[in-house]
Amino acid sequence: TEQKSDRRQCPTIPPNRRPTDPVRSRSVDPTKAAWQPTPMPHNATAGPSMVPTGRLIPTLRADGYTQMALDRMLLEQCQTSGPVLRFYQWEGPWLSLGRHQQHWPHHWDELVRNKTIAMVRRPSGGRAVLHAGGLTYALIWPDAPHRRKQAYRDACQWLIDGFNHLGLTLQFGDESASVDDPNCFARSTAADLVDQNGIKRIGSAQRWQHGCLLQHGEIMLDPPQELWRAIFAESAPPPAPASIPRDGLDQHLSNALRTLWHQVDWSTHELTNQEREALASLESSSSSTVF
Numbered sequence: 001t002e003q004k005s006d007r008r009q010c011p012t013i014p015p016n017r018r019p020t021d022p023v024r025s026r027s028v029d030p031t032k033a034a035w036q037p038t039p040m041p042h043n044a045t046a047g048p049s050m051v052p053t054g055r056l057i058p059t060l061r062a063d064g065y066t067q068m069a070l071d072r073m074l075l076e077q078c079q080t081s082g083p084v085l086r087f088y089q090w091e092g093p094w095l096s097l098g099r100h101q102q103h104w105p106h107h108w109d110e111l112v113r114n115k116t117i118a119m120v121r122r123p124s125g126g127r128a129v130l131h132a133g134g135l136t137y138a139l140i141w142p143d144a145p146h147r148r149k150q151a152y153r154d155a156c157q158w159l160i161d162g163f164n165h166l167g168l169t170l171q172f173g174d175e176s177a178s179v180d181d182p183n184c185f186a187r188s189t190a191a192d193l194v195d196q197n198g199i200k201r202i203g204s205a206q207r208w209q210h211g212c213l214l215q216h217g218e219i220m221l222d223p224p225q226e227l228w229r230a231i232f233a234e235s236a237p238p239p240a241p242a243s244i245p246r247d248g249l250d251q252h253l254s255n256a257l258r259t260l261w262h263q264v265d266w267s268t269h270e271l272t273n274q275e276r277e278a279l280a281s282l283e284s285s286s287s288s289t290v291f
Contacts, residue, residue, distance in 0.1 A: 054264040057086035057271065059250045064094040064120035064131070069282040071138045071214060072123045073275065078212035083264065084140040085257055087250035093132035093227060096122045098205060104128060111231065124216040126191075126205030130231060133222035135249055144213035152191045152204065155215045159193060159202060162256030167243045169196050199237055221246060 060067070067088055074084055095108065095117050111117045117130075145151045153172070160170050170193040193202040204217040221240045228236035245252065258266050271279070 051265045052082055052263060054083040054085070054261065054266045055081065056254055056266055056268045057084065058268060059087045059089065061089045061091060063091045064096060064118060065283055066279070067136070068096070068120055068122060070271075070279055071140075071216070073278055073282060074138070074140045075123065075207065075209055075212060075214045078140050078142050078214075079210055081140075081142070083142065083261070085137065085254065087135055087137050087253070089135065090131040093117045093130065093224070095119045095231065096129050096131060098126040098128070099123055099207065100125060101127060108231065116227070117231065122205065122216060124205040124207040124214055126203070126216075129203060129218045130223070130228060131218065132224050132227060133220075135219040135221060137217045137219065137253070139213075139215045139217075141213045141215070143211055148206070149190055151206065151213060152215075155213065156193060156202075156204065156217075158257040158260045159217070159219075159253065161260055162253040163193075163201075163244070165256070166245070166252070168201070168241055170194065170201060171196075173200065201240065219249070221249075 060070070067090065070086075074086075078084075093116070097104065097119060099122055101121075108117075108119065112119055122129075139155055141155060145154055156172070163170050172190050173192040173194050174190065191204045191206070192200050193204075194200050200220070202217050202219050204215055206216075207214040220237055221244065223236040223239070225236050228234075254266075258264075
């Protein structure tokens with residue numbers, strides 16, 4: 001019999017065979033210390049009035065290859081731009097692997113082959129994240145604090161503020177990271193935000209490049225119970241409280257960032273034609289590979 005290695009590329013499927021969103025199609029049915037915020041991005045782009053400028057990109061719904069290619073492109077542009085924030089959702093259920101994650105359960109490959117999920121590799125670190133029933137964000141920040149713990153705290157405070165205004169108190173986790181469990185949401189480290197019951201609500205991971213920070217985060221809202229168990233062989237976290245809006249949450253959190261980083265002149269900009277062309281080139285050259 002053929003021996004399978006634990007160290008391998010994640011399987012991919014062509015675009016026309018990627019899984020459909022289970023919300024729209026039921027064919028997929030697999031059985032703390034006090035801290036004062038000081039996150040002023042001091043390397044933001046300055047305009048004619050010398051006020052730093054930041055960019056908000058409208059929420060995009062797309063497949064995993066497109067989303068990861070876009071985040072890599074924005075990180076590449078970071079040295080010549082100010083901070084960027086974008087939220088996004090995924091077409092169908094996707095499992096994203098951390099940049100250096102080389103081991104995962106073999107049954108995940110079968111879930112990809114039968115189109116239950118698709119898999120892609122993130123440019124950021126950490127463990128596997130299921131993107132289904134939640135909201136993802138990417139924050140690109142020039143010249144962020146180089147101390148890892150401080151960078152996480154500065155890059156997450158706007159999330160704490162935003163959810164606090166919605167009645168959900170979040171704080172940083174205190175567990176140590178583990179390389180044994182492939183599931184990002186199995187542990188709550190100092191990079192993550194948990195509620196008062198210790199439930200991990202937001203998992204974050206980072207990538208540093210040329211002094212610029214890309215922080216990815218998954219906001220857990222309504223994790224699919226059956227799919228979660230099929231992937232991770234455990235119960236899914238409970239849904240977020242009803243006080244957390246499923247529609248408009250991206251705008252609410254964007255406003256929280258604007259308020260905290262008030263020294264920055266934030267404005268919303270769609271992708272430019274040049275960016276769309278560059279993104280299409282990235283997708284066509286790497287959509288079937290592991291990043």
